[in-house]
Amino acid sequence: xxxxxxxxxxxxxxxxxxxxxxxxxxxxxxxxxxxxxxxxxxxxxxxxxxxxxxxxxxxxxxxxxxxxxxxxxxxxxxxxxxxxxxxxxxxxxxxxxxxxxxxxxxxxxxxxxxxxxxxxxxxxxxxxxxxxxxxxxxxxxxxxxxxxxxxxxxxxxxxxxxxxxxxxxxxxxxxxxxxxxxxxxxxxxxxxxxxxxxxxxxxxxxxxxxxxxxxxxxxxxxxxxxxxxxxxxxxxxxxxxxxxxxxxxxxxxxxxxxxxxxxxxxxxxxxxxxxxxxxxxxxxxxxxxxxxxxxxxxxxxxxxxxxxxxxxxxxxxxxxxxxxxxxxxxxxxxxxxxxxxxxxxxxxxxxxxxxxxxxxxxxxxxxxxxxxxxxxxxxxxxxxxxxxxxxxxxxxxxxxxxxxxxxxxxxxxxxxxxxxxxxxxxxxxxxxxxxxxxxxxxxxxxxxxxxxxxxxxxxxxxxxxxxxxxxxxxxxxxxxxxxxxxxxxxxxxxxxxxxxxxxxxxxxxxxxxxxxxxx
Amino acid sequence: xxxxxxxxxxxxxxxxxxxxxxxxxxxxxxxxxxxxxxxxxxxxxxxxxxxxxxxxxxxxxxxxxxxxxxxxxxxxxxxxxxxxxxxxxxxxxxxxxxxxxxxxxxxxxxxxxxxxxxxxxxxxxxxxxxxxxxxxxxxxxxxxxxxxxxxxxxxxxxxxxxxxxxxxxxxxxxxxxxxxxxxxxxxxxxxxxxxxxxxxxxxxxxxxxxxxxxxxxxxxxxxxxxxxxxxxxxxxxxxxxxxxxxxxxxxxxxxxxxxxxxxxxxxxxxxxxxxxxxxxxxxxxxxxxxxxxxxxxxxxxxxxxxxxxxxxxxxxxxxxxxxxxxxxxxxxxxxxxxxxxxxxxxxxxxx
Numbered sequence: 001x002x003x004x005x006x007x008x009x010x011x012x013x014x015x016x017x018x019x020x021x022x023x024x025x026x027x028x029x030x031x032x033x034x035x036x037x038x039x040x041x042x043x044x045x046x047x048x049x050x051x052x053x054x055x056x057x058x059x060x061x062x063x064x065x066x067x068x069x070x071x072x073x074x075x076x077x078x079x080x081x082x083x084x085x086x087x088x089x090x091x092x093x094x095x096x097x098x099x100x101x102x103x104x105x106x107x108x109x110x111x112x113x114x115x116x117x118x119x120x121x122x123x124x125x126x127x128x129x130x131x132x133x134x135x136x137x138x139x140x141x142x143x144x145x146x147x148x149x150x151x152x153x154x155x156x157x158x159x160x161x162x163x164x165x166x167x168x169x170x171x172x173x174x175x176x177x178x179x180x181x182x183x184x185x186x187x188x189x190x191x192x193x194x195x196x197x198x199x200x201x202x203x204x205x206x207x208x209x210x211x212x213x214x215x216x217x218x219x220x221x222x223x224x225x226x227x228x229x230x231x232x233x234x235x236x237x238x239x240x241x242x243x244x245x246x247x248x249x250x251x252x253x254x255x256x257x258x259x260x261x262x263x264x265x266x267x268x269x270x271x272x273x274x275x276x277x278x279x280x281x282x283x284x285x286x287x288x289x290x291x292x293x294x295x296x297x298x299x300x301x302x303x304x305x306x307x308x309x310x311x312x313x314x315x316x317x318x319x320x321x322x323x324x325x326x327x328x329x330x331x332x333x334x335x336x337x338x339x340x341x342x343x344x345x346x347x348x349x350x351x352x353x354x355x356x357x358x359x360x361x362x363x364x365x366x367x368x369x370x371x372x373x374x375x376x377x378x379x380x381x382x383x384x385x386x387x388x389x390x391x392x393x394x395x396x397x398x399x400x401x402x403x404x405x406x407x408x409x410x411x412x413x414x415x416x417x418x419x420x421x422x423x424x425x426x427x428x429x430x431x432x433x434x435x436x437x438x439x440x441x442x443x444x445x446x447x448x449x450x451x452x453x454x455x456x457x458x459x460x461x462x463x464x465x466x467x468x469x470x471x472x473x474x475x476x477x478x479x480x481x482x483x484x485x486x487x488x489x490x491x492x493x494x495x496x497x498x499x500x501x502x503x504x505x506x507x508x509x510x511x512x513x514x515x516x517x518x519x
Numbered sequence: 520x521x522x523x524x525x526x527x528x529x530x531x532x533x534x535x536x537x538x539x540x541x542x543x544x545x546x547x548x549x550x551x552x553x554x555x556x557x558x559x560x561x562x563x564x565x566x567x568x569x570x571x572x573x574x575x576x577x578x579x580x581x582x583x584x585x586x587x588x589x590x591x592x593x594x595x596x597x598x599x600x601x602x603x604x605x606x607x608x609x610x611x612x613x614x615x616x617x618x619x620x621x622x623x624x625x626x627x628x629x630x631x632x633x634x635x636x637x638x639x640x641x642x643x644x645x646x647x648x649x650x651x652x653x654x655x656x657x658x659x660x661x662x663x664x665x666x667x668x669x670x671x672x673x674x675x676x677x678x679x680x681x682x683x684x685x686x687x688x689x690x691x692x693x694x695x696x697x698x699x700x701x702x703x704x705x706x707x708x709x710x711x712x713x714x715x716x717x718x719x720x721x722x723x724x725x726x727x728x729x730x731x732x733x734x735x736x737x738x739x740x741x742x743x744x745x746x747x748x749x750x751x752x753x754x755x756x757x758x759x760x761x762x763x764x765x766x767x768x769x770x771x772x773x774x775x776x777x778x779x780x781x782x783x784x785x786x787x788x789x790x791x792x793x794x795x796x797x798x799x800x801x802x803x804x805x806x807x808x809x810x811x812x813x814x815x816x817x818x819x820x821x822x823x824x825x826x827x828x829x830x831x832x833x834x835x836x837x838x839x840x841x842x843x844x845x846x847x848x849x850x851x852x853x854x855x856x857x858x859x860x861x862x863x864x865x866x867x868x869x870x
Contacts, residue, residue, distance in 0.1 A: 318758065342760035356758050359751030370748040371759040377741040384741055 012090050012169040012201065013039050013074050015060070020069035022055055029055040031225040033069075037170060042192060042202045044216035046209070048245060048303065048470065051222040053205045054096075057172045061093040062086040087115065092168030094159040096175050102148035106130075106141055106158055113162045133164050137194050138187070153184040160191065170201040177211055178305065189215045207303050209241055209509040221245055242505040246472060266330050267291040268433045268464035269315065274324035276314055283307045283488045285314060288324070290483065290490070292433065292464040297455065299479030299496070300468040303508050307488040308468045309351060312437050315466065316348050317341050328433065342371065347431035351438045351468075353418040360411035367410045368393050368425050375429075396424045400450050416443050423451050427458070434458060437468040452478060472501055486510050537817065544818065544858075548825055551854040558849055564840055572839050573832030583831065585717035589789065590827035592719075593618070595726035596781035597805020598823055599733060600652075602814040604670075604774040606737065607749040607766055613659060613674025614778040615802025616681035617652035621779020622786045623685050624651030626702060626793040629709035629786075630693060637708040644709060644783055652779020653772040655681065660771025664764040670771065682796055689795055700795040711788035720788030722781075727820075729777065734816040746770065778802060811858045822858075826851065 015037045022030040029052045037043050045053040058064045060071065062080040071078055073089055080086050086093075100109050111117065111126050130143045139157040141150070150158065156176060163171055173192075177185045192202055192215055206212060212219055219236050221228040221244040228244040269292040278284030285307050292298045302308055313319045315326070317338045326334045329344060342348070350356035358367050369376050369389045378385050390406070397403060402420040404413060413421065419441060426434070434455065440448035455465050456478065469475050475482060476496050484492035484507040492499070492507040556566035576583040597614040604611040625648035632640055659673035695703035711721040737743040749756040749766055757763045781801065786793050808826060812818025833847030 316758065337762065338757060339760045339762050348758060350758055355752070355754060357755050359748040359755060361751050362747055366744060366747075370744060370756070370761065373741040373745055373761075381741040383739050384744060 011039065011199065014072075015091070015170055015201065016072040016075075017056070017060065018070045018072065020056060020059060020071075021067045022052075022059060022064060023067055028225050030059070030066075033222070033225075033227055035220060035227070035230075037201050037203055038218070039169070039201045040196055040199050041217045042196055042204055042215055044204045044206060044212040044219045045222060046206060046212055046219055046241060046245060047222035047228075048207060051245075052225040053222050054174055056222070057093065057174065057203060057205060060086065061091060061172060063093075087166060087168065090167055090169040091172070092163030092166060092170070093172040094156070094163065094174060094176065096178065098155050098159055100147045100155060100158060100162075103146070105144055105146055106150070107143040109147055109158060110143075110162050110165050113166050115166055129165060130161065134161055137164070137191050139164075139191060153180055153187070156180070156184075156188065157191075169199070170203070171195065172203045172205070174205045175207075176204065177206065177208065185211070207245075207509060209238055209506075212236075212241070213238065238506070239502065242502050242509075245509075246501055246505050265293050267293050267327070268329055269466065270327040271315070272325045272327070274314060274321045274326060276310055276319055277322045278310075278488075283310060284322075285310050286488045288490055290466075292466055294432075294462045294464055295459055296480045297459050297465040297467055297478050299475035299482045300466065300485055301472060301475050301482060301492075301504055301508060302470070302485035304351075304470055306485045306508075308437060308485060310488070311485065312348065312350060312435050312466075312468060315341075315435055316346065345429070345432040347426040347429075347434045349422055349426050349434070349436040349439060351441070353422045354411075354415070357422045358410045358418065361409055363407055364404065364410050364413065364421060365389060365393065365406040367421065368406075368428075371425060372429065392428045393424065396428045400424055400427070400447075400454055402447065402450065416447065419443055420447055420451075423454070427454055430458070430461070430463070432463050434463060434465045435468070436465065439467065439469065440471065440474065472504060476501070484508060541817070541821070544821055544825075547857045548854065551850065551857045554853045554857070555850040558846070559842070562842075562846075564842060569836055569840055569842070572835060573828070576835045577828045577832050582717070583835075585715070585719050587824070587827045587831050588723060589718045589720075590831055591823050592722040592726055592788070593781045593785055593801045594804055594808050594823040594826060595730060595819065596722070596784065597778055597802050598808035598812065598819045599726070599729055599805075600774045600778035600781065600802075601806050601809035602812070602816075602819060603733060603777065604770050605750075605809065605814045606746050607770050608753060609660075609663065609767065609771055609774070610671045611656070611659075611674050611771065611774050611778075612671055612806055613656060613677050613775070613802070614781075614805045615798060615800065616674070616678040617655045617775040617778035618782035618785070618798055618802050619681035619685050620655040620782070621648040621652035621776075622782030622793060622797070623681075623688055624648050624779065625783035626688075626693065626705075626786055629705045630702065633706045633709065635708065637710075637712075640708045641711065641787070644787055645780065648779045648783025649776035650779070652782065653776040655779070656771045656775020657768065660768040660775075663771070664767040678802070682798075685793070686795055689793065693793065695792075702793045705787065705791045709787060710791050711784060713788070718789065720784065722784030722788045725780070725784065730816045730820060778805070781805070807855060811855065825854065829854070 017033060017035040020030050020033040021028070033052070033056055035056070045057065047053050055064060059066045060080065062082045062085050065081065071080055078089055080089070101112070104112070107123070107126060107130060110130060111121055127143055134140055139161050141154050141157050141161070147155070147158065160171065176188060180188060195202060204211070204216060213236065217233050218230065219233065219241065220230045221241060223245060231240070269290070271288050271290040274285060274288045276285045283306055288311065290298070300308060300311065310319065314321060317333065317336055317340070321334055325332065328341060328346060333341060354360065359370065365386065369384065373384070376385050376388050393406065400423065402424055404417045404420055410418070410421070420443065423439070436455065439451055439455065443451060452474065455467065459465055467475065467478060479496050482494045482496050482499065483490050484504060486507060487510065492504065552570065556570070559566040559569055577587050578584060597618060600614045600617065601611050625644040628640070628644040628647040632643060635643070655677060656674070658677065659670040662668045662673055663670040689702060690699060693702040695701060713720045737747065745756070745761045746766060748759070748761060749763060753763060785797065785801070790797060804826065808819060808822045812822045829847060829850050833844055833850070836842040836847065837844045
């Protein structure tokens with residue numbers, strides 16, 4: 001076995017987290033979590049989005065303060081109150097969004113992070129160390145290149161190098177493969193393997209099963225803030241992990257899916273082989289074929305970041321199709337604008353009401369009017385009939401059973417109220433096509449049921465719904481048709497009764513696709 | 520038509536806000552004068568006497584007061600040219616350039632159609648002036664709307680080009696037989712009417728009307744509502760089906776048109792001739808006024824008045840007290856400083 005490159009520092013054998021609890025307003029992100037991380041091991045943290053993986057690791061890295069619980073290093077309790085503390089006990093983390101300074105060179109970025117940065121840089125010495133470490137672990141980058149010029153794969157190498165040079169012995173990688181191409185993933189795993197052999201402890205946060213099975217030694221599955229199970233690699237099987245990740249309970253459907261008449265109906269929304277360009281860290285859609293018929297709810301499952309946002313945006317006309325055609329209500333809408341889509345009766349409930357749907361410094365009532373100012377305009381637009389807005393809002397909220405104040409600034413509403421406001425607003429004019437992303441995010445049980453029922457009712461009245469969600473239970477209960485998005489592609493297309501949560505789980509995590517491709 | 524009972528609930532804080540705003544600004548201006556007084560004291564001048572000079576001249580005499588109003592006119596307009604685009608989040612630093620081009624277009628009208636009667640010629644000049652300013656603002660507005668360049672940079676960079684174009688036009692085509700740095704004097708029909716035998720011209724009325732229209736427009740109209748939504752959260756506005764690109768271009772052009780109108784009113788109402796480099800930073804002054812006023816119409820009125828008092832008074836101090844004119848820039852700077860530091864100063868006072 002190889003020796004650790006820095007034998008002088010005391011080895012970090014085991015880091016234990018005991019009873020870690022962390023609450024954010026409205027959610028218990030971590031609930032009594034126990035976790036042991038050993039040197040010379042790759043420990044995978046597996047779970048859905050929002051399961052609490054990142055929160056747990058950010059606590060270990062001192063980014064969040066824990067509410068209760070204890071962290072022990074080599075059996076000794078430690079206090080980690082800031083990333084600085086964490087680095088002092090040799091814990092380092094690579095975030096999803098990299099934290100390098102683009103205008104500086106690789107060497108300068110690395111030097112900035114050194115624990116004891118001298119007043120005058122020893123450029124030669126630092127360069128030599130970079131060469132040493134990068135050569136040893138296959139992290140080859142040109143130290144003199146500007147960070148702005150590096151590819152995403154190289155950025156990641158620099159991030160890891162940064163931790164290694166700063167003497168970290170426990171490396172936390174938050175979804176490191178999210179932005180990497182396949183060959184880069186393989187290279188990364190090779191690096192991780194070498195690090196492991198040198199005695200480093202590595203925590204890999206991910207929701208991709210295949211990766212976990214490929215390179216982890218120990219796997220902890222988190223679900224809704226709790227440990228659903230910890231396994232060692234030899235015990236772990238795909239089936240078992242999936243059932244740990246996704247709770248197996250599937251409640252009875254709220255409403256029986258409506259019998260779709262077999263006569264030929266023209267679809268309300270049709271995407272034909274639609275692709276989009278990806279910008280930055282976004283996911284581009286690739287060859288999406290999709291139909292939403294009248295009286296049909298099409299559910300879109302997938303782990304977020306696999307093209308859901310783009311699917312909603314391309315349907316509305318916010319981003320252009322780089323390839324393919326889009327039809328709404330039988331008309332070619334490929335090059336039409338958002339206004340035209342909205343005007344013809346498409347409603348849009350985006351995933352984040354605060355940033356994507358409302359004007360925070362306007363009152364709630366004003367916000368209710370901004371999607372259809374034409375309707376409320378009087379005197380050719382010189383005045384606005386607020387009474388009419390009020391009546392519409394009252395009607396919509398009464399139907400949904402929501403209530404929220406109308407004359408305060410929208411920004412002072414809670415997250416749940418904001419979502420209620422947007423749902424109520426979008427359903428005012430009985431739209432023919434509803435695109436709903438994460439419909440029930442932030443809603444309490446009662447409101448969630450009301451919002452779902454409103455969709456079902458719209459469906460029964462002949463509207464089409466594209467329901468984008470991560471909540472499998474919701475999708476199974478509501479959808480007449482279910483598609484699964486992974487890496488911008490549709491990888492599954494089912495009637496809900498013909499499939500099950502395991503199959504969907506496989507597809508969402510990409511394990512089945514890889515399987516097929518490998519054969 | 521506009522029943523307050525219907526509107527009032529939407530703006531529950533407005534009534535108090537206006538009063539508080541006025542008190543705030545008066546307090547801040549007082550503070551600026553206090554600071555400037557210290558400077559005067561240090562340089563051996565009597566601040567009280569100096570201030571007395573300023574105020575008796577600008578407020579105490581009809582002539583002085585009229586001069587203040589005259590100085591206010593272009594500032595009202597150029598400030599509005601900044602405040603309107605600011606409502607959709609556009610930063611228009613290009614008032615200066617837009618003003619020059621507007622003046623050039625208006626001058627073209629004045630020289631070409633000089634035989635027309637005033638009731639026809641003046642509207643033509645106004646339209647031409649606004650068209651010129653709008654064209655100059657269209658370039659940044661369009662580039663911004665397609666997401667290519669930030670409008671702050673383009674408007675700023677277009678500023679020094681405009682006076683060069685004016686120079687080209689004057690030297691090449693328009694210069695008067697006597698003098699190469701200006702055009703011949705405009706005919707009487709091309710001059711905006713003045714009032715009460717002073718230099719106050721119709722531009723003041725136009726400015727005040729536009730300011731009131733701006734307020735009504737933002738408060739009551741459908742477009743005002745949509746513009747506020749864009750200024751609040753452009754992303755959301757776009758998702759909500761508000762035509763963002765169209766607004767960015769149109770609002771920028773309207774802003775430019777107002778600055779162009781300022782240029783027209785200067786050449787037609789004030790100078791009666793197109794001079795090389797006549798603006799003396801009126802566009803930038805408007806930017807400052809709008810910024811200090813937080814883009815509020817009433818604030819613009821107040822701030823442009825105060826700045827005009829300072830500038831007009833500064834001219835006087837130069838004569839009576841031997842204070843160099845550049846010292847007045849100090850007072851301007853103090854005003855800006857105090858107003859910009861407003862949040863911290865006021866918090867302690869608990870207004």
